[in-house]
Amino acid sequence: xxxxxxxxxxxxxxxxxxxxxxxxxxxxxxxxxxxxxxxxxxxxxxxxxxxxxxxxxxxxxxxxxxxxxxxxxxxxxxxxxxxxxxxxxxxxxxxxxxxxxxxxxxxxxxxxxxxxxxxxxxxxxxxxxxxxxxxxxxxxxxxxxxxxxxxxxxxxxxxxxxxxxxxxxxxxxxxxxxxxxxxxxxxxxxxxxxxxxxxxxxxxxxxxxxxxxxxxxxxxxxxxxxxxxxxxxxxxxxxxxxxxx
Ligand SMILES: C[S@@+](CC[C@H](N)C(=O)[O-])C[C@H]1O[C@@H](n2cnc3c(N)ncnc32)[C@H](O)[C@@H]1O
Numbered sequence: 001x002x003x004x005x006x007x008x009x010x011x012x013x014x015x016x017x018x019x020x021x022x023x024x025x026x027x028x029x030x031x032x033x034x035x036x037x038x039x040x041x042x043x044x045x046x047x048x049x050x051x052x053x054x055x056x057x058x059x060x061x062x063x064x065x066x067x068x069x070x071x072x073x074x075x076x077x078x079x080x081x082x083x084x085x086x087x088x089x090x091x092x093x094x095x096x097x098x099x100x101x102x103x104x105x106x107x108x109x110x111x112x113x114x115x116x117x118x119x120x121x122x123x124x125x126x127x128x129x130x131x132x133x134x135x136x137x138x139x140x141x142x143x144x145x146x147x148x149x150x151x152x153x154x155x156x157x158x159x160x161x162x163x164x165x166x167x168x169x170x171x172x173x174x175x176x177x178x179x180x181x182x183x184x185x186x187x188x189x190x191x192x193x194x195x196x197x198x199x200x201x202x203x204x205x206x207x208x209x210x211x212x213x214x215x216x217x218x219x220x221x222x223x224x225x226x227x228x229x230x231x232x233x234x235x236x237x238x239x240x241x242x243x244x245x
């Protein structure tokens with residue numbers, strides 16, 4: 001019996017650098033991918049997925065191997081009729097983390113490249129990698145547009161949702177609320193950058209607006225941004241599963 005997402009996250013361990021240990025916030029001064037891999041101890045063997053995720057570690061990213069492994073597991077174990085939705089792909093790290101090794105799973109990315117995109121570099125990096133990946137992973141879709149516009153058309157039940165778009169309080173709350181009607185019972189929601197007080201508060205307020213419908217499974221802080229464990233903090237939520245017959 002595989003671990004639940006919450007158990008998996010709880011059992012991720014770090015050898016040397018712990019989430020509470022201060023590290024450099026300078027993006028360029030982060031530890032190397034091989035040091036990050038060495039530091040991260042995953043609780044479950046998933047060799048193929050892990051090897052595929054290793055190939056992503058050299059790309060520009062605002063997340064970590066630990067978080068990528070969690071995303072990959074959640075998409076792998078998502079029911080076949082549900083999809084993975086990632087608003088805010090940037091260069092693609094979190095989105096590709098869900099796709100690799102999961103060719104049967106429908107994965108949808110949305111980004112309007114309105115942030116962190118000098119000289120269109122992020123968009124170009126994303127498109128180059130995405131075009132390569134989608135030739136093999138034919139169930140993937142990408143929409144270059146504002147997420148609020150995208151949701152006017154979205155239909156599939158979402159089993160795994162990441163809102164990693166613009167992180168103002170208003171957009172964070174809206175990003176969670178707008179997906180709510182299409183979230184399947186039991187759906188998992190990953191929120192990152194939760195070290196930021198307004199992101200944390202918007203996520204708690206989202207839960208409070210739907211009492212008894214969402215459970216906070218994990219709320220993990222890091223000492224600083226760009227941290228090689230859980231980056232800038234993560235929260236994991238779950239929509240109440242349907243009652244079993
Ligand atoms: C923090 S980055 C995402 C990092 C990415 N998930 C990763 O794994 O590296 C945020 C992204 O959200 C996108 N974004 C911001 N506002 C948006 C909006 N209104 N609609 C769609 N995407 C948006 C930005 O263009 C940017 O690429």
